Each structure stands twice: as structure tokens, then as C-alpha cells.
Amino acid sequence: MSALRRLPCFVVVGLMLALSLVPRGFAQTASSDNAAALALRDDQIRVVNALLTAFSEVMGPDERAILQETDVRIPMDYDMTRVMAYRDGGRMIEISFGFLGVLIELCDDWILSEYYSAQDPDIYNKYEAYLTYLNGIIDRNERSVGQDPVTPQPFADFAGIPAEVAAEIMSRSDAQEYLGALRMAAIAFVLAHEIGHHVLGHLEAPRADSAAESRARESEADRYAAELTMRVGVPAFGALPALAIFTAAESDVADPDATHPLASCRILEAMIYTVDHLAEDANSAPLFEKSPDMRPGGSQYQTFVTLKNQHCS
Numbered sequence: 252m253s254a255l256r257r258l259p260c261f262v263v264v265g266l267m268l269a270l271s272l273v274p275r276g277f278a279q280t281a282s283s284d285n286a287a288a289l290a291l292r293d294d295q296i297r298v299v300n301a302l303l304t305a306f307s308e309v310m311g312p313d314e315r316a317i318l319q320e321t322d323v324r325i326p327m328d329y330d331m332t333r334v335m336a337y338r339d340g341g342r343m344i345e346i347s348f349g350f351l352g353v354l355i356e357l358c359d360d361w362i363l364s365e366y367y368s369a370q371d372p373d374i375y376n377k378y379e380a381y382l383t384y385l386n387g388i389i390d391r392n393e394r395s396v397g398q399d400p401v402t403p404q405p406f407a408d409f410a411g412i413p414a415e416v417a418a419e420i421m422s423r424s425d426a427q428e429y430l431g432a433l434r435m436a437a438i439a440f441v442l443a444h445e446i447g448h449h450v451l452g453h454l455e456a457p458r459a460d461s462a463a464e465s466r467a468r469e470s471e472a473d474r475y476a477a478e479l480t481m482r483v484g485v486p487a488f489g490a491l492p493a494l495a496i497f498t499a500a501e502s503d504v505a506d507p508d509a510t511h512p513l514a515s516c517r518i519l520e521a522m523i524y525t526v527d528h529l530a531e532d533a534n535s536a537p538l539f540e541k542s543p544d545m546r547p548g549g550s551q552y553q554t555f556v557t558l559k560n561q562h563c564s
């Protein structure tokens with residue numbers, strides 16, 4: 252497996268533990284790991300609403316006017332891929348419940364992997380294998396609409412983590428705190444990306460007439476998302492779980508007809524953007540003291556830049 256495909260886990264080790272992920276802009280929403288689906292959806296709606304309020308507070312008047320016109324919906328369906336911005340009379344954003352569910356699951360599994368890595372250094376490979384497995388299930392379910400969906404095996408089972416060990420790890424207060432922050436960052440990135448398509452005028456512009464043009468717009472929305480989430484104090488590291496699932500579905504080489512840039516390249520962009528901006532903020536100095544390699548110009552940071560230059564246009 253190439254360095255690029257291995258990126259999400261590599262980045263996790265390098266970045267997310269080193270620069271602890273703590274939103275500074277506003278309070279976290281408490282969330283329970285085993286809430287029933289409806290309660291979970293209520294929880295997600297609360298997070299989305301908190302984010303919309305936070306975004307609105309840091310926006311300029313034109314941006315805010317666009318956000319206020321936008322109807323954000325979380326339809327109660329399990330379509331994993333349904334995340335979109337569109338116009339239907341008014342401005343719309345739809346993020347399906349199924350997508351949010353997978354996103355939250357991936358955040359939880361990520362945290363579990365990090366805490367379990369001391370016991371099993373191979374856990375990151377298992378996490379990556381799990382993404383591939385999950386992609387297969389999602390594909391299968393999308394191709395057999397009308398049949399009962401296959402429920403994926405939980406990550407802890409898949410990775411051979413005893414249930415009581417997983418439960419103990421995930422009940423720790425530091426794990427819960429990290430989890431709340433990561434879930435919020437992930438939802439923030441997705442939401443801000445879709446807001447970006449509205450704010451940047453992509454929906455009024457003529458349809459992209461080439462795949463390259465479409466990819467350019469997606470990159471622009473990603474940059475907007477990284478910038479907007481950072482403005483409310485949520486590091487754009489949320490791009491990691493939000494895009495990790497897509498990395499399992501693609502090869503290392505960009506498809507010239509793809510409408511989106513390679514997910515691993517989108518992750519790299521968000522990582523580099525986040526580190527560059529944290530480095531400008533004096534409050535982040537203690538984080539970099541813990542992990543000097545992550546400073547711009549440091550060896551780990553340089554690895555990301557090199558990967559990006561080699562694999563991403």
C-alpha cells in the first residue's frame with residue numbers, strides 16, 4: 252500500500268494526538284455513545300444548530316445573508332453518500348442521517364484506535380482495513396435498495412478488541428472529551444464545505460463544463476470549509492474522518508474524470524492549512540512544543556508537503 256493510501260492513519264498519529272483537538276469557540280455538546288437512533292439524530296441536529304449559530308457569528312454580512320437563506324436538512328434516511336448543496340427555489344443543504352451516522356462511527360472508531368494503539372501497534376492497519384470493509388458494505392447496500400441493508404460488524408469486533416476493553420476505553424472522560432471534539436470538527440467540516448458551495452456562488456454559476464473545473468470548485472469549497480471552521484475555533488482536522496471513508500474507495504492516482512479531488516489530497520490540504528494557521532496563533536505554541544516535528548518546516552510537516560507535491564495537482 253502506498254504512502255498516500257496510508258495517509259489517514261499516519262496523519263492521525265502525527266497530528267491529532269500531538270495537537271490536541273479542542274474547539275475553542277463554543278461549548279461542546281455532550282454525546283452518549285450508545286444513544287438510540289432518534290436521540291442520536293437529535294444530538295446531531297443540536298450540533299448542526301450550534302455550528303450554524305457559531306458560523307453566523309463570525310461571518311461578514313453578505314456571507315451571513317446567504318447562510319440565513321439556507322435551509323439545512325437532515326433527512327431520516329440511511330443513504331450514506333447523500334451530502335449536497337443545491338437550489339430548489341431557495342438554498343438547500345442536505346446531509347443524510349446515514350452519512351452522519353457513518354461519520355460519527357468513524358470518529359468513535361478513530362478514538363478507540365488511538366487509545367488502543369499502546370496494546371496493539373497494528374491497530375491503524377486494522378482501522379484502514381475496516382474502512383475498506385465498510386466501503387464494501389455501503390456499496391452493497393446502495394446497490395440493493397429495497398432489500399434489508401447489511402449491518403456492518405462493529406469496528407471493535409473487526410479489530411479483535413474485547414468488548415469490555417473497548418467499553419472501558421470509551422467511557423473515560425478524556426476519551427469522551429476527545430470524541431465530542433472530533434465529532435463536532437467532522438460535522439463542522441462537512442457543513443462548512445456545503446455552505447461554501449452557496450457562498451462561493453457555485454450553484455448560480457453555469458454547470459462545471461469539465462471534470463477539472465468541478466474539482467477546482469470542490470477544492471475551493473474545502474478551502475472555504477477549513478477557513479470557516481478555523482474562524483469558529485474548530486480545527487479543520489475534522490476533514491480527516493469526513494474524508495477517510497472515501498480514501499478507501501479510491502486508488503492512488505487521480506481519475507481524470509473524477510468530479511472531486513482525491514480524498515487523501517483533500518485531507519492533506521486541510522491538514523497543512525490547519526497547521527499553518529495554528530502556527531500563526533501564539534496560543535498554539537504549547538501544542539507545537541509537544542510535537543516540534545509538526546511545526547511548519549518540521550520533518551513530519553515536511554512529509555505532508557512532499558506527499559502533496561508528489562501526488563496532488
Ligand SMILES: [Zn+2]
Pocket residue numbers: 444448469472
Ligand atoms: Zn462539494
